[in-house]
Amino acid sequence: MSALDPSALYATSFAFSPAIHSATPTDWSAAMVHVLCANGDIYLMRPILPLHAAVPVTWLQCLRVHAERAGGQQKQWVEAVWKIVSAEDDRKKVQGSTPPRRSSGAGPGSPRGAGAETPSGTVKIHPPHLTSSGGPAPGQRPSLARQGPVKYDPVPQEVGEAELDEDVACDLIIAQAGEEGETMVAIAWSGGKVDLGLVVDQPKPRWVNPRVSFGVACV
Amino acid sequence: MSEADEQEKAVKDVTLMIVESVLLPLPSGDLEAIAANAPVLYVDPIHGDTIHVQHNFGVDSISVQPWICALDEDGELPMSDITRIVQTSRQAYSITHR
Numbered sequence: 001m002s003a004l005d006p007s008a009l010y011a012t013s014f015a016f017s018p019a020i021h022s023a024t025p026t027d028w029s030a031a032m033v034h035v036l037c038a039n040g041d042i043y044l045m046r047p048i049l050p051l052h053a054a055v056p057v058t059w060l061q062c063l064r065v066h067a068e069r070a071g072g073q074q075k076q077w078v079e080a081v082w083k084i085v086s087a088e089d090d091r092k093k094v095q096g097s098t099p100p101r102r103s104s105g106a107g108p109g110s111p112r113g114a115g116a117e118t119p120s121g122t123v124k125i126h127p128p129h130l131t132s133s134g135g136p137a138p139g140q141r142p143s144l145a146r147q148g149p150v151k152y153d154p155v156p157q158e159v160g161e162a163e164l165d166e167d168v169a170c171d172l173i174i175a176q177a178g179e180e181g182e183t184m185v186a187i188a189w190s191g192g193k194v195d196l197g198l199v200v201d202q203p204k205p206r207w208v209n210p211r212v213s214f215g216v217a218c219v
Numbered sequence: 220m221s222e223a224d225e226q227e228k229a230v231k232d233v234t235l236m237i238v239e240s241v242l243l244p245l246p247s248g249d250l251e252a253i254a255a256n257a258p259v260l261y262v263d264p265i266h267g268d269t270i271h272v273q274h275n276f277g278v279d280s281i282s283v284q285p286w287i288c289a290l291d292e293d294g295e296l297p298m299s300d301i302t303r304i305v306q307t308s309r310q311a312y313s314i315t316h317r
Binding site: 042044147148150151152153154155156157158159166168170171172173175176177178179182184185186188189190191192193194195196197198199200201203 | 236238253254256268274287288299
């Protein structure tokens with residue numbers, strides 16, 4: 001049905017998992033993005049990292065534990081990220097031993113976005129399929145798999161007396177509610193309906209091209 | 220496993236449980252206004268179990284606290300609390316949407 005519905009082609013909103021706001025994330029959920037389409041379908045992708053991400057070291061250590069158990073491309077991705085961390089450490093050591101050059105720029109001559117101080121306990125990383133400057137990394141790398149549309153169980157109820165022909169799913173929010181840290185999801189529709197639910201499953205990170213491995217680009 | 224099988228398995232891994240569907244008290248007679256409506260959701264910065272819905276007709280607040288606290292209990296879950304906290308006057312709406 002989703003494939004025949006033209007509104008399934010339009011993304012109207014997206015939301016990161018609430019774990020992204022945690023000071024001590026422990027699993028893949030901190031890097032997950034939910035995307036809402038106009039017909040109410042929700043797709044997931046992870047891991048999604050900003051280009052200049054400063055993440056807690058403890059998170060990468062937790063991911064390493066998860067990935068060791070899972071193996072495969074999860075382990076390769078985490079190892080590729082740790083190589084980026086090591087390369088950044090090496091670069092800082094070299095910078096520290098080199099006297100700063102005179103430059104007309106604002107900084108000591110280092111490339112934009114690199115070498116900036118990160119808060120204590122965090123490290124600067126970038127997605128392994130990109131270079132630190134944002135260009136595509138050399139070599140072939142697997143792309144993230146789009147997961148979904150998610151299955152609603154139970155399905156949203158029909159509410160209201162008349163069903164609008166052009167009811168559009170407009171906004172999506174994922175939040176941690178309740179004392180047990182339950183993850184709540186809310187979908188707002190243009191006709192005034194709001195679906196409220198709970199995230200039950202934690203999907204695994206997935207990539208397409210399972211036979212392509214991760215390398216690392218430290219350009 | 221082929222790529223198509225991998226993708227199908229991935230789809231089956233993900234479930235969202237819809238606990239409740241609520242209908243905000245929008246003016247049902249004004250279909251043109253509802254067609255132009257694009258609600259936006261915000262989480263309350265203090266109460267994580269409350270979300271605010273900003274729409275063309277004002278702002279509604281939805282608290283899921285009644286059923287979030289009752290998830291471990293038997294029986295039917297209570298409904299969310301809905302409060303209209305901002306009401307857009309009809310005149311103001313007409314002026315901004317001419």
